[in-house]
Amino acid sequence: MSSDTETTAATATGGPATAGAAHTAYLLGLADDALIYSHRLSEWLTWAPMLEEDMAMANISLDLIGQARSIYTYVGSIDGTNRTEDDLAYWRDEREFRNVHLVEQRRGDFAQEMARMLWFAAYQKGLYAALSGSADAQLRAIAVKALKEVRYHYDHAAQWAVRLGDGTGESHDKMQAALTWVAPYVAELFSDDANSVAAADAGVGVLPSTLQAAAASAVADVLREATLEAPADSRWHARGGREGVHSEPMGYLLAEMQHLPRSHPGAAW
Amino acid sequence: MYGNDFGDFDDPGAGPLNAADTGEVEAAAAHADRRAELDLSDFDAIIAADQRIEPRDAMPEEYRQTLIRQIAQHAHSEIIGMQPEGNWLTRAPSLRRKAILIAKVQDEAGHGLYLYSAAETLGITREELLDRLHNGKQKYSSIFNYPTLTWADIGAIGWLVDGAAIMNQVPLCRCSYGPYARAMIRTCKEESFHQRQGFEALWDLMRGTEAQQAMAQDAINRWWWPALAMFGPRDTGEHAVKGGHTAQSMAWGIKRFSNDELRQRFVDMTVPQAERLGLKLPDPELKWNEERGHYDFGEIDWDEFWRVLKGDGACNAQRMERRVTSHKQGAWVRDAAAAYAAKSEGRKAAASNEGSAA
Ligand SMILES: [Fe+2]
Ligand SMILES: [Fe+2]
Numbered sequence: 001m002s003s004d005t006e007t008t009a010a011t012a013t014g015g016p017a018t019a020g021a022a023h024t025a026y027l028l029g030l031a032d033d034a035l036i037y038s039h040r041l042s043e044w045l046t047w048a049p050m051l052e053e054d055m056a057m058a059n060i061s062l063d064l065i066g067q068a069r070s071i072y073t074y075v076g077s078i079d080g081t082n083r084t085e086d087d088l089a090y091w092r093d094e095r096e097f098r099n100v101h102l103v104e105q106r107r108g109d110f111a112q113e114m115a116r117m118l119w120f121a122a123y124q125k126g127l128y129a130a131l132s133g134s135a136d137a138q139l140r141a142i143a144v145k146a147l148k149e150v151r152y153h154y155d156h157a158a159q160w161a162v163r164l165g166d167g168t169g170e171s172h173d174k175m176q177a178a179l180t181w182v183a184p185y186v187a188e189l190f191s192d193d194a195n196s197v198a199a200a201d202a203g204v205g206v207l208p209s210t211l212q213a214a215a216a217s218a219v220a221d222v223l224r225e226a227t228l229e230a231p232a233d234s235r236w237h238a239r240g241g242r243e244g245v246h247s248e249p250m251g252y253l254l255a256e257m258q259h260l261p262r263s264h265p266g267a268a269w
Numbered sequence: 270m271y272g273n274d275f276g277d278f279d280d281p282g283a284g285p286l287n288a289a290d291t292g293e294v295e296a297a298a299a300h301a302d303r304r305a306e307l308d309l310s311d312f313d314a315i316i317a318a319d320q321r322i323e324p325r326d327a328m329p330e331e332y333r334q335t336l337i338r339q340i341a342q343h344a345h346s347e348i349i350g351m352q353p354e355g356n357w358l359t360r361a362p363s364l365r366r367k368a369i370l371i372a373k374v375q376d377e378a379g380h381g382l383y384l385y386s387a388a389e390t391l392g393i394t395r396e397e398l399l400d401r402l403h404n405g406k407q408k409y410s411s412i413f414n415y416p417t418l419t420w421a422d423i424g425a426i427g428w429l430v431d432g433a434a435i436m437n438q439v440p441l442c443r444c445s446y447g448p449y450a451r452a453m454i455r456t457c458k459e460e461s462f463h464q465r466q467g468f469e470a471l472w473d474l475m476r477g478t479e480a481q482q483a484m485a486q487d488a489i490n491r492w493w494w495p496a497l498a499m500f501g502p503r504d505t506g507e508h509a510v511k512g513g514h515t516a517q518s519m520a521w522g523i524k525r526f527s528n529d530e531l532r533q534r535f536v537d538m539t540v541p542q543a544e545r546l547g548l549k550l551p552d553p554e555l556k557w558n559e560e561r562g563h564y565d566f567g568e569i570d571w572d573e574f575w576r577v578l579k580g581d582g583a584c585n586a587q588r589m590e591r592r593v594t595s596h597k598q599g600a601w602v603r604d605a606a607a608a609y610a611a612k613s614e615g616r617k618a619a620a621s622n623e624g625s626a627a
Contacts, residue, residue: 035364042358042367045374046351046591049599051382054351058375065368072364086363110602166612167605174601253359260362260420267478269362269420269470 022198024079025098026205027139028088029195029242030127031071032099035089036250037120038064039257043107053110056156060117063149070142090261094246094254098195101238102185104250111171111178114160119182121154122218123189126211135203158222165226176228184234190215193242278472279465283545286468287432288439288538289461297442298454316522321447324390332521335514336446337391338407339523341398344384345409347377349588353417354426362420366470370423373463380456387448403593411574412499414582421474421481421488427467429489429496429539435460436535437500445522468542475547482547489543490551497566498574500532536564 041061048054072085083091102116128150131143164175190212192200199205223230238247261267285291302321309315312328322328351374358374361367385395401407412430417423438460441453474485502510505527518524526534536555543550554567577585 038371039359042371045355045358045371045378046348047595047598049602051348051378051385053599053602054378055375055382058371058378062368062371062375065364065371069364069368089364090362110599163609164602164605167609168601170601171605171608256359260360264362264478264480267362267481269366269473269477 019078020198020202021079022195023136023202023204024075025195026199027071027075029098031068031075031088032097033103033120033124034064034071035068036097036099036253037103038062038068039253040103040105040107041113044113047107049110060149060153060156063146063153067142067146067149070145071139074138074142086261090258094250095244097244097246097250097254098242099246100185100188100241101247102182102189104241104246104253105185106249108181109174109178110160111164111174112181114157114164115175115178115182116185117153117157118161118219118222119186119189119215121150121157122215123208123211124150125154125218126214127206127208130206130211134205139204154218161222161228162226165223165228172227175226176231179223179228180231180234183231184236185238187237188239188241191239191242195242278469278545284541285538286542287461287464288436288534289457289464291439293439294442294454294457297439297450300443300450316445316520319443319445319522321450322445323447331517333391335518335521335523336449337388337393337398339518340384340388340391340449340452341393341401341407342409344381344388344398345402345407346413347381347384349409349413349592350430351377351381352588352591353413353415353584354423356417357420357423360420361423366423369466373427373466376459376463380459383452383455387446387452390448399596403589403596405589408578409588410499411577411582412495413588414577414585415491415495416583418491419484419488421471421484422492424467424470424474424485425488425492427463427465428471428542429467429492430499431460431463431467432539433496433499433535435464436531436538440525440531441523443522443525449523468546471546471548485546486548489548493551494569494573495577497532497536498569500535501528502571502574503529505529533563536566540564 038061041057041064044057044061045054048057068089069085072088076083076085076088081087102120105116107113108116125147128143128147131139132147134140134143161175164171166172190208192207192209196205196208200207220230240246261269300321303318304315304320307318307320309318309320312322312326312332315322315326322332354370354377355374358367358370361370385398388398389395398407402409412433417426435457438453438457442450442457444450444453471485471489474481502513504510504513504515506529515524515527519527540550540555552567554565556565558565576582580586
């Protein structure tokens with residue numbers, strides 16, 4: 001869980017004074033994934049199947065918003081705009097958000113959430129492990145902290161996937177259906193785009209495509225233990241999030257999230 | 270968490286912001302367990318010596334039932350309270366406020382958990398207690414039947430509702446039933462953060478735009494009276510409601526102060542804070558009484574209190590509907606977890622049998 005003091009400390013060291021557009025666009029993709037998924041997970045509070053899960057969802061949501069805040073604050077300090085974390089979260093329009101479609105999808109049932117979390121955390125685990133060696137000292141510090149958090153997220157989702165897969169007939173079917181639901185959104189996590197290529201070339205970022213094999217094999221292990229089958233590949237795949245082309249739920253999410261500050265321009269909260 | 274970066278409102282000369290900031294919680298936590306040396310023979314002797322009753326002790330059935338009812342009602346209030354606050358999770362106006370609110374709602378779930386666990390030491394399960402909530406046999410605090418209409422309501426709830434809850438809970442840290450007292454010691458510190466965060470949110474609004482100030486004032490106008498009603502019906506003087514539990518609860522060392530006394534303390538602590546904030550409390554009769562050394566205040570609308578308690582509040586039906594729906598929707602997950610745990614146990618047993626055979 002992140003606190004304000006930690007956020008400040010994490011942004012106080014290292015990093016380039018100004019950075020190129022590809023570098024900051026790459027960072028925004030990481031932060032937007034974290035913020036939008038944090039937002040969706042926060043919607044579980046009071047809707048989780050047991051109090052322990054309300055707490056776990058909140059915990060993961062807090063970790064992710066902490067990651068987002070660290071990265072936004074950092075981006076605002078190096079892209080020459082001096083934007084704050086809130087400027088970036090509340091005052092960009094939908095086309096400027098660079099998150100993948102997976103995280104913006106509406107909250108489904110608990111099995112769907114665990115399927116989404118399993119893939120997202122498997123991706124983030126590889127991501128932050130790689131970024132722990134980034135040439136960008138600031139990003140490296142953020143990644144080292146985030147890696148510990150996302151390992152827990154992954155374990156949490158994996159344990160639930162196994163419990164649901166190998167629980168009752170009903171939970172098995174729901175978890176199997178959830179894997180089918182999430183499948184079209186997985187490829188986008190591991191797709192390279194111009195910004196990630198540039199960031200990887202600069203030694204700052206990592207090519208998403210290089211994270212796919214390890215994540216897929218980790219998920220496959222979980223499915224085996226859960227007595228679940230890998231779903232058939234879907235005909236369509238989500239794409240475009242990193243370029244700001246989103247799916248329909250994203251507009252509603254931002255409308256809800258951003259309306260209050262935008263109704264009071266210039267106000268502090 | 271989030272407790273160490275408060276702004277300029279935190280003037281140490283201005284006195285404690287809530288009843289958990291007075292050292293009373295620490296004092297309760299330091300309560301000496303002297304049961305071994307005192308050789309207390311029975312329940313009455315333990316109560317008389319101000320020692321703690323523990324789950325293994327014999328206790329009167331009415332004491333047990335009173336505690337189950339009170340702790341359960343308290344637990345239910347924690348988890349129902351997640352709804353009005355959760356109402357603003359997706360709309361919090363800054364990332365910092367969003368994180369603080371997620372952490373707060375998470376804390377309330379945790380308080381619910383501690384309290385259900387404390388109640389379970391009295392020989393009842395969480396599932397049974399939730400059933401009693403869901404079928405209306407047990408209640409939760411009426412305050413959560415009011416809606417959270419603006420962002421300022423989140424500040425108002427933290428400042429007033431958590432503040433009132435703390436006023437009630439600090440004496441419970443010395444409750445005669447050990448598990449309940451310990452649960453209260455754990456929660457009071459977190460509630461104190463909630464109250465400070467609420468105060469701070471209002472502080473920022475009151476130093477903001479005209480619209481923000483109006484939003485804060487409107488929230489206080491709506492939450493002030495319900496917060497005072499949280500202390501329960503009058504239980505002292507000529508207006509005391511007949512048939513209350515106060516006297517018996519006091520004799521058992523569950524309750525330490527009357528509803529009216531706690532309400533007065535809350536008013537006395539809160540009025541100067543409202544002045545610092547620049548908020549006007551919506552009570553024309555509110556004024557300092559030099560002779561009593563307390564603030565006088567107007568009469569609560571008790572008709573509204575009983576009406577909301579009996580189910581006719583803006584959100585009674587909505588809160589229960591959501592709670593029951595959420596519980597039903599989660600049933601297949603809980604069933605799966607139980608089935609998986611049983612299977613794992615079976616596998617472990619089978620494996621260890623094989624092991625011993627070999
Ligand atoms: Fe609480
Ligand atoms: Fe609280």
